[in-house]
Amino acid sequence: MKTSAPPRHRHAHTYSSGRESEGTGVLSVHANTMAIELLSGVKYGSFLSLAVVLVAFWFRSPDSSVLDDRLDAVLSSLLRAERKVTSEPRPRVAIGFGGCVDIIVDGVTLLNKLDLTPTDQPLHHDYIENTEQLAQSFAYFFSPGAASERFVVNDTLFSELVEASRELPGSRWSIGGNAPVMASRMALEGCDVLLGGSFSNEFTEILSQRITVAGNTVDEPDIHLILEYPTGATWGPYTSRRANRYIVHSDDHNPYLDSMEQFQEKLISFRPDLLVVGGLQMMDSFPFQTGERETLLGNLGKMLSSVSSQTAVHFEMASFVDESLMSDLLEFVLPHADSLGMNEQELPNLLSLFRGSNLTVLSDPNPRVATVLDQMRELYRLVNQRYQDNRLGRPLTRLHVHTLAFQAIIVKRGSQWKNIMSATAKASLTANRHVCGSADIDLSKARLIMDESFSVSRQEGSQRIPLQESRPVSCWEENGFEVCVAPVLVCTEVYQTAGGGDNISAAGLVLQI
Numbered sequence: 001m002k003t004s005a006p007p008r009h010r011h012a013h014t015y016s017s018g019r020e021s022e023g024t025g026v027l028s029v030h031a032n033t034m035a036i037e038l039l040s041g042v043k044y045g046s047f048l049s050l051a052v053v054l055v056a057f058w059f060r061s062p063d064s065s066v067l068d069d070r071l072d073a074v075l076s077s078l079l080r081a082e083r084k085v086t087s088e089p090r091p092r093v094a095i096g097f098g099g100c101v102d103i104i105v106d107g108v109t110l111l112n113k114l115d116l117t118p119t120d121q122p123l124h125h126d127y128i129e130n131t132e133q134l135a136q137s138f139a140y141f142f143s144p145g146a147a148s149e150r151f152v153v154n155d156t157l158f159s160e161l162v163e164a165s166r167e168l169p170g171s172r173w174s175i176g177g178n179a180p181v182m183a184s185r186m187a188l189e190g191c192d193v194l195l196g197g198s199f200s201n202e203f204t205e206i207l208s209q210r211i212t213v214a215g216n217t218v219d220e221p222d223i224h225l226i227l228e229y230p231t232g233a234t235w236g237p238y239t240s241r242r243a244n245r246y247i248v249h250s251d252d253h254n255p256y257l258d259s260m261e262q263f264q265e266k267l268i269s270f271r272p273d274l275l276v277v278g279g280l281q282m283m284d285s286f287p288f289q290t291g292e293r294e295t296l297l298g299n300l301g302k303m304l305s306s307v308s309s310q311t312a313v314h315f316e317m318a319s320f321v322d323e324s325l326m327s328d329l330l331e332f333v334l335p336h337a338d339s340l341g342m343n344e345q346e347l348p349n350l351l352s353l354f355r356g357s358n359l360t361v362l363s364d365p366n367p368r369v370a371t372v373l374d375q376m377r378e379l380y381r382l383v384n385q386r387y388q389d390n391r392l393g394r395p396l397t398r399l400h401v402h403t404l405a406f407q408a409i410i411v412k413r414g415s416q417w418k419n420i421m422s423a424t425a426k427a428s429l430t431a432n433r434h435v436c437g438s439a440d441i442d443l444s445k446a447r448l449i450m451d452e453s454f455s456v457s458r459q460e461g462s463q464r465i466p467l468q469e470s471r472p473v474s475c476w477e478e479n480g481f482e483v484c485v486a487p488v489l490v491c492t493e494v495y496q497t498a499g500g501g502d503n504i505s506a507a508g509l510v511l512q513i
Contacts, residue, residue, distance in 0.1 A: 096196030102176030107227030118236025178278030196263030215259030335393030437495030
C-alpha cells in the first residue's frame with residue numbers, strides 16, 4: 001500500500017489498465033496541440049514560438065492547477081487519516097457464505113457478440129428466462145448506471161452466455177462472491193480469516209495464506225458473469241450515466257449455504273473478533289422446494305444467535321428483488337447484526353421493507369449526501385425500534401453506506417466500533433484503489449464529484465458542512481451516535497467495478513474492530 005501522497009501536478013506515475021477517460025477541455029487540448037505543431041518548425045522563429053506558448057497557457061483551463069492542488073490536498077489528508085491507526089494486533093474475522101469464479105467482460109461487447117438487439121422497452125425482471133428479458137433488464141439498469149444482479153433460470157441460455165464470454169478478447173477471470181472478495185481484502189489488510197464456502201481445489205489454492213476455508217470441495221465452482229461498462233458507454237439508443245456492472249448467475253451450490261455446518265464447527269475454536277455474513281442474494285428467485293429456504297435461513301439465525309456477544313456481527317446487503325426473501329432476512333438475519341453495509345441502491349430498498357411498502361428496484365444512482373443521511377437515520381431508528389419491540393438479537397450500532405461520490409458511516413456513541421474517522425477515510429481510498437486496479441492512487445485518473453458543501457439533512461435550516469481539503473472527513477455527533485462522511489476520489493479510468501462494495505465495506509471494518 002502506498003504510504004505517501006503522489007507529488008503535486010497530476011503526472012501519470014502508476015499503471016492502471018482502464019477504459020474510461022476524462023477530458024481536460026477542448027480549448028486546452030487544441031492550444032497545446034497547436035503549440036507542439038508550431039514549435040516543431042524553426043521557420044517561425046523564437047518570437048512566434050514564445051507567442052504560441054503564451055497562447056497555449058492562456059487557453060489552458062484556468063482552474064486546472066487549483067484542481068490539481070485540491071485533489072493532492074484531499075488525498076494527502078485522507079492518507080494521513082488512514083495511517084492514524086493500524087489493525088494490530090491482527091484481527092480475526094470469520095466470513096460466510098459461498099463464492100464463485102467471476103468472468104469479467106465488457107457488457108456491450110458481449111451483447112453485440114450474441115447479436116442481441118437493443119430493446120425498445122427497458123423492463124425490470126426478477127429473474128431472466130430468455131434473451132429478450134436479458135436485453136430488457138440490462139437496458140433498465142444500464143442507462144442510469146445502477147448495479148444489478150439477476151438469476152438466470154434457463155441453464156441453456158446461461159451456458160451460451162458463459163461460452164460467448166470465454167471467447168471475447170479481453171475477458172478475464174477472478175475470485176468472486178461477497179465472502180471470498182471480503183475475505184481477500186481483509187487478509188490483504190492483515191487479518192486472519194475463516195472463510196465459509198464450497199470451492200474447488202484450484203480456487204482454494206489461489207486464496208491468501210491468511211485465509212482458512214471451511215466447507216466442501218466441489219469439482220466445478222459456480223460461475224458469475226460480470227457485464228462491466230464505463231461511463232458514456234452506448235448500446236443502441238442507451239448511454240450509461242456512470243460506470244457500473246450487470247451480473248448474471250445460475251448457481252448450484254451457493255443458494256444452499258452448504259458450508260454452514262463446517263463453518264459453524266470451526267467458528268467455535270476460531271473465536272473471531274468479527275463475523276461477516278454475505279452472499280445471501282444467491283437465494284433470490286432461486287427455485288427452492290417449499291419451506292427449504294426458510295429452513296436454511298432459520299439454521300443461519302440459530303448459528304448467529306449462538307455467537308458470543310464479544311464477537312461483532314456484520315451483514316452485507318446486496319441486490320434483492322424477492323420480497324419474501326427480504327422478509328425472511330428481516331426475521332432470521334438482521335436481528336442478529338450489530339452492523340450493516342450497503343450501497344445507494346440497497347439502502348432505500350431495505351428501508352422500503354421496514355416501511356411496509358414495495359421494494360425499490362431502482363433508485364437514484366447519484367444521491368445527495370443529505371438524502372442518504374436522512375435514509376440512514378431512518379433505517380437506524382427503525383431497526384433499533386424493532387429490536388426494542390421484540391427484544392430479539394442485538395441492537396444495530398453501526399451502519400455504512402458506500403456511494404460513488406462519498407462514504408458515510410454511523411456508529412453508536414460508546415459502542416465497540418472504534419476509529420470511525422480513519423475507517424471512513426480508508427473506505428474512501430479503497431474505492432479508488434479497487435476500481436482503478438492499483439494500490440497507488442494516481443491523481444491523473446481521479447476526480448471529486450461530491451458537492452463543495454453538503455447539508456446534514458434535507459430538513460429546512462439544516463447545518464451545511466463545507467468540504468475542507470485539509471480535513472476532508474467530516475464527523476459530528478447527534479442523537480446518541482457519531483456520523484462521518486468522506487469524499488471519494490472517483491476513478492476515471494475504470495479497471496473493475498464488480499466487488500467494489502465488498503472491498504470498501506471490508507476495508508472500513510478492519511479499522512473498527
